[in-house]
Amino acid sequence: DAKTTQPNSMESNEEEPVHLPCNHSTISGTDYIHWYRQLPSQGPEYVIHGLTSNVNNRMASLAIAEDRKSSTLILHRATLRDAAVYYCIQHNYGQNFVFGPGTRLSVLP
Amino acid sequence: DTEVTQTPKHLVMGMTNKKSLKCEQHMGHRAMYWYKQKAKKPPELMFVYSYEKLSINESVPSRFSPECPNSSLLNLHLHALQPEDSALYLCASSQEHEGTELFFGSGTQLSVL
Helix, strand or coil: CCCCECCCEEEEECCCCEEEEEECCCCCCCCEEEEEEECCCCCCEEEEEECCCCEECCCCEEEECCCCCEEEEEECCCCHHHCEEEEEEEECCCCCCCCCCCEEEEEEC | CCCEEEECCEEEECCCCEEEEEEEECCCCCEEEEEEECCCCCCEEEEEEECCEEEEECCCCCCEEEEEEECCEEEEEEECCCHHHCEEEEEEEECCCCCCCCEECCCEEEEEC
16 A cells, blocks of 8 residues: 555646645654656656655655655746656555556646 | 657558567666557556566457567567457666656557547
């Protein structure tokens, strides 16, 4: 079973920042937080992952709470192409990736 | 080349047919996966191959038979499927089974009549 909880859906306006929350209250010290997204008619794609510190890459930023029980995926400027289902996954080295229901993000023009 | 290629993209089959789904990657990854995804649901893990050996079978019915002929190829043989097996079948690969990033193909949309 998935160990994270996310809102079912969120809406954003184009060119505005989007903050996608994720709760992972059972996280252990060696669990990473991974984010994948699935665009329509595609397989999931990797977005970002982190352990304790905030992380940035060309796609997004990941802000992890100090107690690590929650995190936020930040898309700095949403585009129509960012409309997708976003999956937050609590993952430990050696385990399989278990996908929860995710958050369906709609981006309005 | 960071692609995972799946063929065919769409497949319609009857309950008595035998068909195969194919997956290929040329990233040198040593772990390959099959996931099943029903509409509006998250992907569910079916099988994991690590170094061409089946390491995980998530209690999948025997009408699904995976095969890993070499480190770049993964097949899923289908026989006597049921209509409820209609779904998107996704192949993925990673550097190692314990790898941190999965690379997914676009999937095969399967319809069983």
